[in-house]
Amino acid sequence: xxxxxxxxxxxxxxxxxxxxxxxxxxxxxxxxxxxxxxxxxxxxxxxxxxxxxxxxxxxxxxxxxxxxxxxxxxxxxxxxxxxxxxxxxxxxxxxxxxxxxxxxxxxxxxxxxxxxxxxxxxxxxxxxxxxxxxxxxxxxxxxxxxxxxxxxxxxxxxxxxxxxxxxxxxxxxxxxxxxxxxxxxxxxxxxxxxxxxxxxxxxxxxxxxxxxxxxxxxxxxxxxxxxxxxxxxxxxxxxxxxxxxxxxxxxxxxxxxxxxxxxxxxxxxxxxxxxxxxxxxxxxxxxxxxxxxxxxxxxxxxxxxxxxxxxxxxxxxxxxxxxxxxxxxxxxxxxxxxxxxxxxxxxxxxxxxxxxxxxxxxxxxxxxxxxxxxxxxxxxxxxxxxxxxxxxxxxxxxxxxxxxxxxxxxxxxxxxxxxxxxxxxxxxxxxxxxxxxxxxxxxxxxxxxxxxxxxxxxxxxxxxxxxxxxxxxxxxxxxxxxxxxxxxxxxxxxxxxxxxxxxxxxxxxxxxxxxxxxxxxxxxxxxxxxxxxxxxxxxxxxxxxxxxxxxxxxxxxxxxxxxxxxxxxxxxxxxxxx
Numbered sequence: 001x002x003x004x005x006x007x008x009x010x011x012x013x014x015x016x017x018x019x020x021x022x023x024x025x026x027x028x029x030x031x032x033x034x035x036x037x038x039x040x041x042x043x044x045x046x047x048x049x050x051x052x053x054x055x056x057x058x059x060x061x062x063x064x065x066x067x068x069x070x071x072x073x074x075x076x077x078x079x080x081x082x083x084x085x086x087x088x089x090x091x092x093x094x095x096x097x098x099x100x101x102x103x104x105x106x107x108x109x110x111x112x113x114x115x116x117x118x119x120x121x122x123x124x125x126x127x128x129x130x131x132x133x134x135x136x137x138x139x140x141x142x143x144x145x146x147x148x149x150x151x152x153x154x155x156x157x158x159x160x161x162x163x164x165x166x167x168x169x170x171x172x173x174x175x176x177x178x179x180x181x182x183x184x185x186x187x188x189x190x191x192x193x194x195x196x197x198x199x200x201x202x203x204x205x206x207x208x209x210x211x212x213x214x215x216x217x218x219x220x221x222x223x224x225x226x227x228x229x230x231x232x233x234x235x236x237x238x239x240x241x242x243x244x245x246x247x248x249x250x251x252x253x254x255x256x257x258x259x260x261x262x263x264x265x266x267x268x269x270x271x272x273x274x275x276x277x278x279x280x281x282x283x284x285x286x287x288x289x290x291x292x293x294x295x296x297x298x299x300x301x302x303x304x305x306x307x308x309x310x311x312x313x314x315x316x317x318x319x320x321x322x323x324x325x326x327x328x329x330x331x332x333x334x335x336x337x338x339x340x341x342x343x344x345x346x347x348x349x350x351x352x353x354x355x356x357x358x359x360x361x362x363x364x365x366x367x368x369x370x371x372x373x374x375x376x377x378x379x380x381x382x383x384x385x386x387x388x389x390x391x392x393x394x395x396x397x398x399x400x401x402x403x404x405x406x407x408x409x410x411x412x413x414x415x416x417x418x419x420x421x422x423x424x425x426x427x428x429x430x431x432x433x434x435x436x437x438x439x440x441x442x443x444x445x446x447x448x449x450x451x452x453x454x455x456x457x458x459x460x461x462x463x464x465x466x467x468x469x470x471x472x473x474x475x476x477x478x479x480x481x482x483x484x485x486x487x488x489x490x491x492x493x494x495x496x497x498x499x500x501x502x503x504x505x506x507x508x509x510x511x512x513x514x515x516x517x518x519x520x521x522x523x524x525x526x527x528x529x530x531x532x533x534x535x536x537x538x539x540x541x542x543x544x545x546x547x548x549x550x551x552x553x554x555x556x557x558x559x560x561x562x563x564x565x566x567x568x569x570x571x572x573x574x575x576x577x578x
Contacts (some may be wrong), residue, residue: 045075081116081225082118312501
């Protein structure tokens with residue numbers, strides 16, 4: 001298995017978490033040594049190809065792949081494709097690409113460890129017949145409503161199905177009729193025969209197979225019955241020799257059935273010991289984020305976002321397009337920890353991890369997002385008519401070896417509209433009538449006036465350039481200023497579309513009410529901006545720190561040389577009201 005992009009400690013699960021203790025205990029005891037497997041342990045990431053992966057999946061991916069890497073094992077990528085009506089090849093391809101983007105692959109010991117549940121359909125059906133023949137499963141012909149009513153609840157036991165006492169021979173006949181397409185969808189199901197009075201409702205004769213006359217993306221029309229996920233998943237683990245089947249806490253109540261199924265199939269001679277064991281950890285709950293596939297699909301279908309890769313979506317394709325890096329997501333996962341305890345993690349922690357990753361990587365650049373023209377009225381006298389003044393700045397202020405970026409100052413520049421106030425408030429240190437400020441990397445200027453339109457809106461600011469105050473020269477400090485403002489020369493500015501993204505939801509726990517009412521109306525704002533010319537050749541997915549504004553990325557889909565498009569990833573600090 002190949003290592004991820006980087007070698008920092010964010011590739012490892014948090015030291016001392018309970019899963020590491022379990023693995024180390026099993027390795028010390030030689031729990032799986034009899035297999036003589038070149039992989040010390042085997043974990044798996046088993047997504048259902050019925051949607052795009054989201055940030056919660058990133059936690060499971062990181063955990064399973066990194067544990068396998070740390071302990072000399074292998075992590076399998078396996079598609080649990082047991083529901084043909086909801087699964088598509090588009091999602092299979094998207095999941096493969098997302099896992100690779102995060103920096104992982106499934107090659108080890110000269111072979112690929114990419115699997116599909118559908119590869120095991122023949123074995124699963126043989127296992128079903130074996131359970132029926134052993135009196136451990138039966139075909140139930142109750143209606144779904146009757147099954148639901150007879151299942152009971154937490155306060156009362158379930159009621160045995162009237163079909164539960166059928167002979168194994170009769171059940172086998174019915175199962176084969178199901179397999180051969182002799183019955184319509186919903187007419188009957190195969191159920192395990194366990195205990196309808198069990199306090200664990202998952203053991204009240206759970207369904208194993210259902211009839212679905214649907215074309216499967218992998219097996220076509222070979223089958224019209226399909227295994228339930230809870231039946232298929234343990235079998236897949238066993239056939240792939242998984243040692244530690246790691247899943248989230250919502251599967252904890254399913255563990256008794258996981259063990260029941262594998263133990264009985266082993267007794268029937270279909271599986272070899274040692275069998276896999278299931279372990280659960282608390283899923284990732286992030287404030288201001290929804291990870292329900294159903295609700296994410298609702299956002300797409302109702303047009304609240306532009307698609308699964310909308311940069312406001314918590315999908316991995318959305319996070320990637322927004323500008324998040326694989327390294328930042330790994331760092332966030334590592335910091336979020338691994339435990340049995342649930343709880344919420346504030347969204348700001350995700351952005352902190354991103355800033356920590358991007359700060360040493362991202363090249364700097366000046367950008368003006370709300371442009372206002374500043375005209376230097378004495379340019380011709382001080383610098384010369386038709387002239388521009390070369391300026392430069394470090395690509396990264398802490399890494400001089402990365403060189404310097406070049407741009408130039410001219411008689412007209414763009415500044416941020418908020419950097420001028422005709423009537424400045426107390427403590428305002430930017431441009432206002434008579435005020436003196438420094439144009440960053442350039443000269444000190446003194447504001448001499450401004451122009452307004454018929455509605456009183458400021459359309460231009462005028463200022464005089466103060467000679468002998470150029471940055472980096474002996475006279476740079478001859479005029480004291482309290483304010484420094486960024487700018488872009490009007491003559492060589494790069495005009496660009498900048499998409500200012502923020503959190504999609506305005507409430508910390510979205511999904512508790514009506515989704516549309518919980519949306520943040522300011523989650524996306526598009527502006528026409530001016531950028532310094534060093535960004536002219538930026539490639540899609542190039543990330544920069546726009547000085548004073550935050551981190552931005554050239555859009556993966558829409559950015560090109562003729563139409564530059566940049567997305568705001570996050571600000572330089574968290575400004576979201578708690």
